[in-house]
Amino acid sequence: MIPTVPRPAFAKWCYRAYVTVFFIYLALPLTVVCIFAFNNSVFPSPPWEGFTVAWFFGTEAPFIGVFHERPILRAIGTSTFVALWVSGLAVAVGTCNAFLFVRHEFKGKALLYMLMLLPLIIPGVILGISILVFSSTIANTLEDATGLWFDGLRPGLILVILGQFSFITTFATLVISARLQKFDPSLEEAALNLGATQLGAIRQITLPFLMPAILASAIVSVLMSFENFNTTLMLVGSDSPLTITMFDKLKQGSTPVLNAVSLLLIVISAVLGLFSLFFPKSKR
Amino acid sequence: MTNIESDLACRDLTKDFDGFRAVDHVSFDVPKGSFFSILGPSGCGKTTLLRMIAGFQSPSSGDLRIKGRSMIGVPPNRRPVSMVFQHLALFPTMSIGDNVGFGLRQRGVGRSEIARRVEEVLDRVGLPGVSARRTDQLSGGQKQRVAIARCMVLEPDVLLLDEPLGALDLKLREHMKVELKSLQAAFDTTFVYITHDQSEALVMSDNIAVMNQGRFEQIGAPHEVYHAPHTAFVAGFVGDANRIDARVSAVNGHFLTLTSAASTEMKVKVADNSLSVGQGVQVFLRPEAIELSKTSKSLDGDHNVSQCTVTSVLFNGANSSVIVRDAGGNMINVAMPQTGSFADLHAGDMVFTSWHPNKARCYPLARA
Amino acid sequence: MKSDASKLGFYLLLAPILLWLIVLIILPHIGLFMVSISEKVGPREFETGFGNYAAFFGEPLYWRTFARTAIMSILATALTLILGFPIAYYIAKLTRGRTKTTLFLMCMIPFWVSELVRTFGWMILLRETGVISTTLQRLGLVSGPVELLYNDAAIMVGLVYTSILFMVVPLVTTLDSLDDSLIEAGYDLGGTSSSIMREIVIPHAMPGIVSGCIVVFMLSLGNYLTPILLGGKDSLWFTGMIYTQFITRFNWELGSALGFLLLALSSAIVFLGLKLSKQSLSNTMGRT
Numbered sequence: 001m002i003p004t005v006p007r008p009a010f011a012k013w014c015y016r017a018y019v020t021v022f023f024i025y026l027a028l029p030l031t032v033v034c035i036f037a038f039n040n041s042v043f044p045s046p047p048w049e050g051f052t053v054a055w056f057f058g059t060e061a062p063f064i065g066v067f068h069e070r071p072i073l074r075a076i077g078t079s080t081f082v083a084l085w086v087s088g089l090a091v092a093v094g095t096c097n098a099f100l101f102v103r104h105e106f107k108g109k110a111l112l113y114m115l116m117l118l119p120l121i122i123p124g125v126i127l128g129i130s131i132l133v134f135s136s137t138i139a140n141t142l143e144d145a146t147g148l149w150f151d152g153l154r155p156g157l158i159l160v161i162l163g164q165f166s167f168i169t170t171f172a173t174l175v176i177s178a179r180l181q182k183f184d185p186s187l188e189e190a191a192l193n194l195g196a197t198q199l200g201a202i203r204q205i206t207l208p209f210l211m212p213a214i215l216a217s218a219i220v221s222v223l224m225s226f227e228n229f230n231t232t233l234m235l236v237g238s239d240s241p242l243t244i245t246m247f248d249k250l251k252q253g254s255t256p257v258l259n260a261v262s263l264l265l266i267v268i269s270a271v272l273g274l275f276s277l278f279f280p281k282s283k284r
Numbered sequence: 285m286t287n288i289e290s291d292l293a294c295r296d297l298t299k300d301f302d303g304f305r306a307v308d309h310v311s312f313d314v315p316k317g318s319f320f321s322i323l324g325p326s327g328c329g330k331t332t333l334l335r336m337i338a339g340f341q342s343p344s345s346g347d348l349r350i351k352g353r354s355m356i357g358v359p360p361n362r363r364p365v366s367m368v369f370q371h372l373a374l375f376p377t378m379s380i381g382d383n384v385g386f387g388l389r390q391r392g393v394g395r396s397e398i399a400r401r402v403e404e405v406l407d408r409v410g411l412p413g414v415s416a417r418r419t420d421q422l423s424g425g426q427k428q429r430v431a432i433a434r435c436m437v438l439e440p441d442v443l444l445l446d447e448p449l450g451a452l453d454l455k456l457r458e459h460m461k462v463e464l465k466s467l468q469a470a471f472d473t474t475f476v477y478i479t480h481d482q483s484e485a486l487v488m489s490d491n492i493a494v495m496n497q498g499r500f501e502q503i504g505a506p507h508e509v510y511h512a513p514h515t516a517f518v519a520g521f522v523g524d525a526n527r528i529d530a531r532v533s534a535v536n537g538h539f540l541t542l543t544s545a546a547s548t549e550m551k552v553k554v555a556d557n558s559l560s561v562g563q564g565v566q567v568f569l570r571p572e573a574i575e576l577s578k579t580s581k582s583l584d585g586d587h588n589v590s591q592c593t594v595t596s597v598l599f600n601g602a603n604s605s606v607i608v609r610d611a612g613g614n615m616i617n618v619a620m621p622q623t624g625s626f627a628d629l630h631a632g633d634m635v636f637t638s639w640h641p642n643k644a645r646c647y648p649l650a651r652a
Numbered sequence: 653m654k655s656d657a658s659k660l661g662f663y664l665l666l667a668p669i670l671l672w673l674i675v676l677i678i679l680p681h682i683g684l685f686m687v688s689i690s691e692k693v694g695p696r697e698f699e700t701g702f703g704n705y706a707a708f709f710g711e712p713l714y715w716r717t718f719a720r721t722a723i724m725s726i727l728a729t730a731l732t733l734i735l736g737f738p739i740a741y742y743i744a745k746l747t748r749g750r751t752k753t754t755l756f757l758m759c760m761i762p763f764w765v766s767e768l769v770r771t772f773g774w775m776i777l778l779r780e781t782g783v784i785s786t787t788l789q790r791l792g793l794v795s796g797p798v799e800l801l802y803n804d805a806a807i808m809v810g811l812v813y814t815s816i817l818f819m820v821v822p823l824v825t826t827l828d829s830l831d832d833s834l835i836e837a838g839y840d841l842g843g844t845s846s847s848i849m850r851e852i853v854i855p856h857a858m859p860g861i862v863s864g865c866i867v868v869f870m871l872s873l874g875n876y877l878t879p880i881l882l883g884g885k886d887s888l889w890f891t892g893m894i895y896t897q898f899i900t901r902f903n904w905e906l907g908s909a910l911g912f913l914l915l916a917l918s919s920a921i922v923f924l925g926l927k928l929s930k931q932s933l934s935n936t937m938g939r940t
Contacts, residue, residue, distance in 0.1 A: 340839075359839070361842050362842075365840075366840055367836075375838075375852055375855075376856075378855075386838070386841050386851065391842060435840075438841065438842065
C-alpha cells in the first residue's frame with residue numbers, strides 16, 4: 001500500500017511486474033513506429049531489411065523521404081499556420097478569462113464557468129459539425145441576401161482555426177487561472193502604492209508572474225492543435241493539416257514515410273511537452 | 285528481564301537508515317496505566333521510535349514487547365496499539381461517527397453496537413451528539429478529542445501520541461495539556477507521548493525519557509529530570525538554565541571550587557565526584573535558584589554571592605526575569621521574585637545575586 | 653463595482669468569453685438542433701419535424717450502432733479505470749523524487765503525440781504482416797499469419813491506449829494529495845488493504861476517478877480514428893455514421909440529428925456520473 005506498511009514480497013513483486021508490463025504497453029506502439037522509419041523496405045512491417053535514412057532524405061522513387069515529399073511538407077506548413085493562430089487566440093482569450101474568473105465577482109459567474117468547461121465534454125466531432133452547420137447556414141443566408149460569396153464561412157482553414165480554438169481555449173483558461181490564483185494581489189497593490197497605474201501594475205507585475213503559465217499553455221495549445229483530428233476532419237477544406245493528410249495516406253496504404261513523419265512528430269512533441277512542463281518550474 | 289507489569293517494553297531497539305542511526309540501543313519499560321513522554325529536539329529519533337512501536341518502521345535490531353508479546357514482524361493493523369497522528373489524520377471523507385467507528389467496522393462489530401459504542405466514547409471525551417458532523421465542522425480542540433476517541437473506542441493497550449498539540453495555538457495548547465492528562469486518567473490507558481516541548485512533557489507525564497541523537501539520556505519522573513538531570517544535554521534541554529563554562533580549580537570531597545572562563549570563582553556541591561583539578565566543566569544554574577537582593581548583608585556565607593549590574597528587565601507576568609552581568613562579564617538570567625519588591629528595578633541598577641552550591645549542576649565538558 | 657474604469661475593464665474582459673461561448677458553442681449547437689428537426693421536402697425547401705429522429709429509431713443499423721458505441725465506450729472507460737488505477741497509485745504513493753517524475757513523464761509523452769501516430773503504431777503491431785503476427789510465427793506458436801486487426805478487441809486496445817493517460821493524470825493528482833498518514837491511521841486502527849482502499853483511498857480519489865472517467869468516456873464515444881483504423885470499415889462506430897451522413901451522403905439533416913443524439917447521450921452519461929458520485933462539473937473538470 002505505502003512503503004511504511006509492510007507487504008509480502010510476492011505482492012510487491014507482482015505489483016512491480018504489472019507496472020513494468022504497463023509501461024511496455026505504453027512504449028510499444030511508439031517504439032515500433034520509430035524503428036520502422038529506418039527500415040529499408042517499402043512497407044512499415046517486418047521483416048527487417050536493413051537500416052536506411054532514405055525515408056527522411058531519399059529523393060528517388062519509391063524511396064522519397066519526408067524532406068522531399070511535397071504534400072507532407074505543405075501539410076506541415078498548414079498545421080503550423082493553424083497551430084500558431086489557435087495558440088495565439090486561445091492564450092489571449094484564456095488570459096482574459098483568467099482575470100475575469102479570478103478577479104471579478106459577478107452575477108452568473110458560476111454559470112459562465114460551467115459554460116466555459118462545456119467544450120471539454122462535447123465530443124470533438126459534434127463541435128466540428130455544429131460549427132460547420134452554423135457557419136454554412138450563415139453563409140447561405142448572407143449569400144442569398146447579398147449575392148456575394150462568403151468563402152471564409154465554408155470549410156477551410158478559418159473554420160479549422162475557429163473549431164480548434166473553441167475547445168483549446170478552455171485548457172488555456174484553466175492553466176492560466178490556476179497560476180493567477182497563486183498570485184498575491186498585495187504585490188499589485190504595492191505597485192499601485194508606489195505610483196504605478198492599474199494597467200502598468202498588471203503589465204509590470206502580474207503579467208510577468210503569469211508568463212510561465214502563458215507560455216506553457218501556448219505550447220500545449222500548439223500541441224493540441226497539431227494533433228487534433230476529430231474537429232478538424234469536419235471543417236477541413238482543400239488545404240489539409242498534417243493529421244488529415246497522414247490519415248488519407250494511411251487509408252491508401254502506408255509507407256515508411258509515415259513512420260518518418262511520425263518520428264519527427266514524436267520527437268518534436270516530446271521536446272515541446274517537456275519544455276512546457278519544466279519551463280514554469282524553473283521560473284517559480 | 286521483561287517486567288510483567290509493563291504494557292510496553294523495548295530492549296536495545298535500534299534503527300538504521302542508510303548509514304545513519306536514528307535510534308540507538310534504546311531500552312525502556314512503560315508501566316501499565318501511566319503517561320510516558322519521550323522528549324527531544326526535532327531529528328532526535330523520537331518519531332522513528334514511535335513509528336516502530338506503531339509498526340510503520342521495523343527495527344534493525346532489538347525487541348519490542350507489548351503486554352509481554354513480541355511485536356517484531358507484526359503488521360500495524362494487528363498491533364494492540366493505536367496512534368494519534370501529528371496532524372490527527374481524521375478521514376475527511378467520513379463523518380465524525382464513521383471516523384470513530386472505523387476501527388470497530390474493521391473488526392466486524394455489528395452496526396447497532398458500533399453506533400452505541402461510538403456515542404459512548406464521544407460522550408466520554410465530552411463531545412456528545414457530533415457523530416453526524418463533518419470533520420471540518422469541528423474546532424482544533426474538538427478534532428483532537430475525536431482523534432483520541434477514534435483510538436480509545438478500540439480499547440488499545442497503548443495509545444501513541446505524535447506531538448498532537450503542535451498545530452494548536454498557545455492558549456488551546458495549555459488547555460489541552462490538562463485535558464489530555466485527565467483523559468488519560470479517565471481511560472486508565474497507557475499513553476506514550478512524544479514532543480519537543482518540555483512543558484508539555486513536564487505537565488502531563490508520569491515518566492519522561494529525554495532523547496538526543498537516537499539515545500535516551502535519562503528516564504525519570506518530571507521532577508527528577510528537572511531537578512537532577514543526569515547529563516548536560518538534559519540540564520540544558522529541560523527547563524531554562526544559565527550555562528557557565530568553567531574549570532575545576534580545587535576539589536574538597538563533594539565540594540568543588542570552579543573558576544569561570546571570565547575568572548570569577550564559585551563553589552558547587554556535587555553528589556558523587558568524578559572530576560579532577562584542571563578539568564573543564566559546564567555549570568547549569570536554574571534562574572529560579574538564584575536569589576536577588578539589593579544589599580549584601582543578609583546573605584548566607586555558604587552561598588555564591590556576586591555583585592551584578594542589571595542589563596535588562598524582561599517583564600512577563602509571573603515569568604518575569606532579569607538579566608544581569610556579573611563582575612566577570614557573564615550574562616545571567618534570574619527569575620524575578622513574585623513578592624513585588626523588585627518592581628522598581630531598572631537597567632543599570634546594582635544588585636547582588638546569591639545561590640546555594642547544591643543548586644547548580646556540573647558536568648564535565650563534552651569532548652567535542 | 654468600484655469605479656467606471658473598473659466597470660469598463662470588467663466588460664472588456666467579459667466580451668471575449670461571451671463572444672467565444674455564444675458564437676462558437678451555444679449558437680452552433682442551437683443551429684445543429686434546428687437543422688436536425690428540419691426535413692427536406694424539395695430542393696432548398698424544408699419543413700420542421702422530427703422525421704430525422706424517426707429515421708434513426710426506424711433503422712436498426714443506426715440505433716444498434718448507437719447502443720454498441722455507448723456500450724463499448726463504457727466498457728473502455730471501465731477497463732481504463734481498472735488498468736490505470738494501480739499505475740496511478742504506484743506513481744503517486746510508491747515512488748518518490750526522480751523516479752516519480754520519470755514515470756509520470758513516461759505516461760505523458762504518448763499523450764502529446766498525435767492520436768494518429770499512436771494508432772498507426774498499433775496497426776504496425778497488430779496487422780497480418782505486423783510485428784506480433786511475425787513474432788508469433790517465429791516462435792512457432794502459430795503456423796500462418798494471424799490477423800489481429802479489424803476486430804472489437806483491437807478497437808478496445810486502441811481506445812484504452814489512447815485514453816489511459818487522461819485517466820492516470822487526474823488520478824495521480826488526486827492520489828498525490830492523499831496524506832500518507834491517513835492510510836497509516838487506517839492501518840493503525842486495524843484496517844486491511846482492501847478496507848482502506850474502499851473506505852479511505854477511493855473516496856478520496858473520487859473527484860479524480862470521475863473526471864478521468866468522464867474524459868475517457870467522451871474521448872471513446874467521440875473517437876473516429878481508432879475504430880476506423882483498428883476496427884476496419886465495418887467497425888460500426890457512431891461518429892463514423894455521422895461522418896458518412898455529412899461528408900459522403902451530404903444528408904446534413906439526418907447527420908445533425910445523429911450528432912445531437914450523440915451529444916444527448918454523452919451529456920446524459922456525464923450528468924449521471926456526476927450525480928452518482930455526488931461531484932460537480934467545476935469540481936472535477938476544473939482541476940485538470
